[in-house]
Amino acid sequence: MTTTNPNLEWLLENLVESTPGANHALVLSRDGLKLCHTRALGIDRADQLAAIAAGVQALSQSASVEFGDGTGGVRQSMTEFHGGVLFIVEAGEGAHLAVLASEDADVGLIGHKMDELVEQIGAFLTSPPRHPRHSQPA
Amino acid sequence: MEGLKIVVVGGFGVGKTTMVRSVSEIRPLNTEETMTQAGLGIDNTGGVADKTTTTVAFDFGRISLSEQLVLYLFGAPGQERFWFLWDRLFAGTLGAVVLVDTRRLEDSWYAIDRLEHHGTPFIVARNNFPGAQHGLEEVRDALTLSPDVPLIDCDARSRESAKNVLITLVNHLYALSSARETAS
Numbered sequence: 001m002t003t004t005n006p007n008l009e010w011l012l013e014n015l016v017e018s019t020p021g022a023n024h025a026l027v028l029s030r031d032g033l034k035l036c037h038t039r040a041l042g043i044d045r046a047d048q049l050a051a052i053a054a055g056v057q058a059l060s061q062s063a064s065v066e067f068g069d070g071t072g073g074v075r076q077s078m079t080e081f082h083g084g085v086l087f088i089v090e091a092g093e094g095a096h097l098a099v100l101a102s103e104d105a106d107v108g109l110i111g112h113k114m115d116e117l118v119e120q121i122g123a124f125l126t127s128p129p130r131h132p133r134h135s136q137p138a
Numbered sequence: 139m140e141g142l143k144i145v146v147v148g149g150f151g152v153g154k155t156t157m158v159r160s161v162s163e164i165r166p167l168n169t170e171e172t173m174t175q176a177g178l179g180i181d182n183t184g185g186v187a188d189k190t191t192t193t194v195a196f197d198f199g200r201i202s203l204s205e206q207l208v209l210y211l212f213g214a215p216g217q218e219r220f221w222f223l224w225d226r227l228f229a230g231t232l233g234a235v236v237l238v239d240t241r242r243l244e245d246s247w248y249a250i251d252r253l254e255h256h257g258t259p260f261i262v263a264r265n266n267f268p269g270a271q272h273g274l275e276e277v278r279d280a281l282t283l284s285p286d287v288p289l290i291d292c293d294a295r296s297r298e299s300a301k302n303v304l305i306t307l308v309n310h311l312y313a314l315s316s317a318r319e320t321a322s
Contacts, residue, residue: 029176032194032219051219055195058169066165094174127174131190 008036011121019113021105023084026098027091028053029127035095053088053098060088076111089114091125141208143230144307146197147253148237149245150216151186153265153294155197157237158213161300162199169195169215181217185241185267194220196227201304209304216245224252233311234260235303237294240272243280250281261288261310263303 012025016038026037026046032054037046056077065072077088084103087110091097097118101110118125146154159166170191173181183189197213212227214220228234234253238246246262253260264277272280278289288310293299 029174030171030194031173031177031181031192032171032217033174033176033180035176047219048222051194051222054171055169055215055220055223058171058195062167062169065168094172127176129172129190130175130178131173131188 005036008124009038011117012036012038015113015117019110021101022099022110023102024100026050027125028096028098030054030094030096035127049098053096057088057096078107087111087114089118091118092122094127094129095125097125139206139208141210142232143210143212144304145227145231145234146211146213146237147234147249148216149239149242149249150181151183151189152216152237152239152245154213154216154237155193157294157300158197158199158211160295160297161201161304162211163202164200167198169193169197185239192217196223201301203305203308207308228256228258231258233307234258235307236260236262238262238264238277239267240264240277241267243277246281259311259314261290261307263290263292265294266291
């Protein structure tokens with residue numbers, strides 16, 4: 001499951017190339033493990049980003065549950081730090097898509113391109129549960 | 139009123155989230171995610187085969203032990219890939235609970251090393267999973283705990299038991315601070 005899928009990798013490379021300001025893209029499982037990523041990100045940084053992005057999304061969902069409409073839905077998490085911007089959106093079941101961009105990137109465009117990719121191929125950006133759903137504790 | 143920041147640490151699947159959840163008087167912050175197939179071979183559920191979710195950021199809860207004393211509980215994530223969060227969680231922490239599962243004691247070493255390195259006072263609570271057969275003195279030996287670190291049994295699912303763990307920690311913190319005052 002952690003082996004990079006060459007077709008997905010190609011789509012991520014394509015996303016980064018066609019989006020001004022975008023530098024790296026990563027698909028991660030909700031429990032914080034990389035599924036596939038653009039080559040320039042590198043394995044070690046992909047592992048780090050997967051864990052960070054899963055944590056950010058989990059906290060964003062908690063913010064949504066407590067202070068949003070209660071469904072826990074998150075459209076996008078965006079962190080502007082000194083030297084870059086991190087975007088995360090939900091992808092297919094059990095997975096998130098993260099993009100690292102330059103500080104001066106067009107945030108609207110990047111968000112749009114990410115949504116577009118998820119819409120097209122979200123069904124392939126998944127990481128299914130290890131256990132059948134019915135065995136989950138209440 | 140006095141607020142104390144406490145962290146709950148320990149290996150993957152020892153019951154940290156369960157403990158924060160069972161004692162918190164407010165709705166606990168929950169950052170559990172379903173464990174996915176990406177974690178096969180990485181997140182080892184040996185001994186906790188029915189575990190289906192795991193914490194990916196941290197747990198947060200609050201409990202008032204008296205009108206004067208409020209504990210703010212932060213539960214750390216267990217897996218190595220989330221250890222980068224620990225430094226932030228440890229900032230300003232007055233004491234820690236190390237939760238251990240005797241079937242996987244080696245998972246606790248990292249937590250104990252980190253706390254000793256930070257100089258954070260802690261107690262160790264053995265979460266009584268079914269099948270735990272070792273006496274507490276054996277656990278103390280296996281963890282090479284110094285004799286002045288309190289070591290107790292608990293059931294993280296039980297509010298009373300989890301509360302007792304926190305009271306033991308607070309008493310330990312008071313004992314340490316009065317010892318320091320006497321010494322100075």
